[in-house]
Amino acid sequence: xxxxxxxxxxxxxxxxxxxxxxxxxxxxxxxxxxxxxxxxxxxxxxxxxxxxxxxxxxxxxxxxxxxxxxxxxxxxxxxxxxxxxxxxxxxxxxxxxxxxxxxxxxxxxxxxxxxxxxxxxxxxxxxxxxxxxxxxxxxxxxxxxxxxxxxxxxxxxxxxxxxxxxxxxxxxxxxxxxxxxxxxxxxxxxxxxxxxxxxxxxxxxxxxxxxxxxxxxxxxxxxxxxxxxxxxxxxxxxxxxxxxxxxxxxxxxxxxxxxxxxxxxxxxxxxxxxxxxxxxxxxxxxxxxxxxxxxxxxxxxxxxxxxxxxxxxxxxxxxxxxxxxxxxxxxxxxxxxxxxxxxxxxxxxxxxxxxxxxxxxxxxxxxxxxxxxxxxxxxxxxxxxxxxxxxxxxxxxxxxxxxxxxxxxxxxxxx
Numbered sequence: 001x002x003x004x005x006x007x008x009x010x011x012x013x014x015x016x017x018x019x020x021x022x023x024x025x026x027x028x029x030x031x032x033x034x035x036x037x038x039x040x041x042x043x044x045x046x047x048x049x050x051x052x053x054x055x056x057x058x059x060x061x062x063x064x065x066x067x068x069x070x071x072x073x074x075x076x077x078x079x080x081x082x083x084x085x086x087x088x089x090x091x092x093x094x095x096x097x098x099x100x101x102x103x104x105x106x107x108x109x110x111x112x113x114x115x116x117x118x119x120x121x122x123x124x125x126x127x128x129x130x131x132x133x134x135x136x137x138x139x140x141x142x143x144x145x146x147x148x149x150x151x152x153x154x155x156x157x158x159x160x161x162x163x164x165x166x167x168x169x170x171x172x173x174x175x176x177x178x179x180x181x182x183x184x185x186x187x188x189x190x191x192x193x194x195x196x197x198x199x200x201x202x203x204x205x206x207x208x209x210x211x212x213x214x215x216x217x218x219x220x221x222x223x224x225x226x227x228x229x230x231x232x233x234x235x236x237x238x239x240x241x242x243x244x245x246x247x248x249x250x251x252x253x254x255x256x257x258x259x260x261x262x263x264x265x266x267x268x269x270x271x272x273x274x275x276x277x278x279x280x281x282x283x284x285x286x287x288x289x290x291x292x293x294x295x296x297x298x299x300x301x302x303x304x305x306x307x308x309x310x311x312x313x314x315x316x317x318x319x320x321x322x323x324x325x326x327x328x329x330x331x332x333x334x335x336x337x338x339x340x341x342x343x344x345x346x347x348x349x350x351x352x353x354x355x356x357x358x359x360x361x362x363x364x365x366x367x368x369x370x371x372x373x374x375x376x377x378x379x380x381x382x383x384x385x386x387x388x389x390x391x392x393x394x395x396x397x398x399x400x401x402x403x404x405x406x407x408x409x410x411x412x413x414x415x
Contacts (some may be wrong), residue, residue, distance in 0.1 A: 013082055014074040016043035022079055026063055031357040035062040035065035038069035041086075042079035049086055052264040056090035062351070063087075063114040064342040065216050065357075066308035067253075080262045088220055088262070095218055098136040102344040103213035104222075109181030111197060120146045139352035143387045145182045145379075147376065153186035156203060160191055167200030172237035174230075174255075177209050178379040184331040186247055189401035196406045197281070197290045198413040202242065204233035210251040212342050215262055226265045230255060231267055238273045247277045247397050249310035249377040250343070257312075269395065276310075277397050278377065279318040285325075292325060292400075292406035299328040303371035305362065305385065307378035308338050319377055319396040326403045332369045337362040341384035356388065363388040375399055 023029055023037040035041070041060050048055035060083055069079040072097035112119045122128050123144040133140035152175050164170070164395060171194060179187040190193070191201050206229050234244050234255070246252050256274050259265040267274075284290040302323060306316040321330050340358030345351050366389045367375055374385055374393040382393040 013043035013046045013077060015077050016073075016079075017045075019074065021072050021074065025068045027063055027066065027068065027340065027358045028354065031329045031354045032062055033120060034059050036060075036084065038063070038079045042069070042082040043077060043317070045081050046086065049090060053090050056086060058093060060087050060092075061091070062354075064308075064338065064340075064345055065212075066313040066342060068308055068338060071311050075226050076262060081258075082261055084215065088215075088218055091218060096137075098138060098348070099217040099313050099344065100219065101136070102138075102347055103176040103217040103219055105181070105209045105213060106226075107243050109147065109177055111226050113149065113151055113181050116147040116149040117213070133349060138347050139349040141352060144345050145178075145383050147181055148184050150184065152180045152187035153203065154200075155184055155188065156191070160188075160201070163195070164200040164202065167195075167198065170200040170202050171196065172202045172234075172240075172242045174204060174207060174210075174234075174242045174244050174274075176246060176251045176379075177249045183379070184212040186395050186398055189395075189398045190247055192238065192406070193281070193397060193404060194406055194411070196409040196415075197284065197292070198410070198415045199290075202237070204230070204244070204313070206230075206233050206237055210248075210254040212250055212254040212258065215254070215258060216342075217344060220263070221260035221275055224265065226371060227255075227259050227263050227265055231259070231265060231270070233324060234267075234274065235268050238270050239242075243275050243280060244270075244272050245275050245277050245280045245304050247377070248278060248379055249307045249313060249315070250380070251314055252276045253309040274315070276315055278322055281400075282318040282322055285322075291409065291412035293405040293412055294326050294328070294403045295405050296327070298326060298403040299301055300399075300403075301330045301332065301372045302372065303332040303366055303369045303374045303383060303391075304396075305334050305339070305366075305374055305376040305393075306336055307376055307381045308342075310377050311336065316377075319375070322400060323396055324376060326400070327404070329387060329399075332371055334362065334369065334374075337389075338364070339381045339384040341379050341380045346384060355384070359384055359388050366391050373399075 020350040022040050028035045029037045061085045067080045129140040132138040175187050208226035208229045211223040256271050259267045345354030375396050
């Protein structure tokens, strides 16, 4: 997995004022004293690493890549990217088989969905969990997300694609690994909402994992390969006059920000055309181009959790605003806290305890809220919150689809 140097000129560590506010906001430093913290691991450490690579500290692997340090930084230093770039460039630790398996979501998903009942049943068995812990260091306490028997792409091609003809406007959907292999229901909800609003849905010509799992696990070469495939397809979709819209905040952040900052791929021509579903829909509603109608019998108390990558994007207002449009929704805003899972991070035995400790205040806030469900735009937040709190979690798009009065919405949009 050879590292190819990338241009991090925008990650100007010399802008750091040494205020340490990033360390205060870092969820890892509170629970893991081994981690030096974002200031020392990022800007301070970079000054030394540029002089001599021997100053690289393998403890940087404990960084969640949550970007909370970047959100907090008053000088706009891309601290998280500096840390990840250092890991890609200087780490000499071989990439483990476990990390390759966890990060190869397309490969593992393709295999698992073909025998989903067997895989799902096996991954729930204590003996199998213990075996994975002993052989691969995947913590035995971790609950795995279930795989679907039919992928979203297969459903779309067989049951939805033909129904997209005849719309005057279209959007191109980046579904991501989670929707395709684990939770096609979210993709179906997205199609339902878009079609009710008079918008047809297309898929990318070719789609691969956004690459975030490969990046944080230092699999740079396959991450770049997948990113290049995605960018070619995105450019074709944008050239055809559509925006590329996803339902995962992490996928969208990765394709917009991590491709240039960590993989050295220029996406400046299409970055602004890569959008999050709730932001895309809110912009249409706000501009008066789309009208929504909701079922009068839909009543629910919903607690909204802002995913860390959503906070970095600054787009949670779009999700919460759409949820507040539903008359029967009582929305509770949870404190800004990291859930602790961070994709593959919390599956690893050496990180599991810290992962749960990071998430515990969030779990307690959710239980105390008395919410019927939690809404969040990140699938891994969903996994962590459901395991840690026992409360069901849905993407805002799924909630909108459940609450929507489809016939009335179609009528309002002249369909």
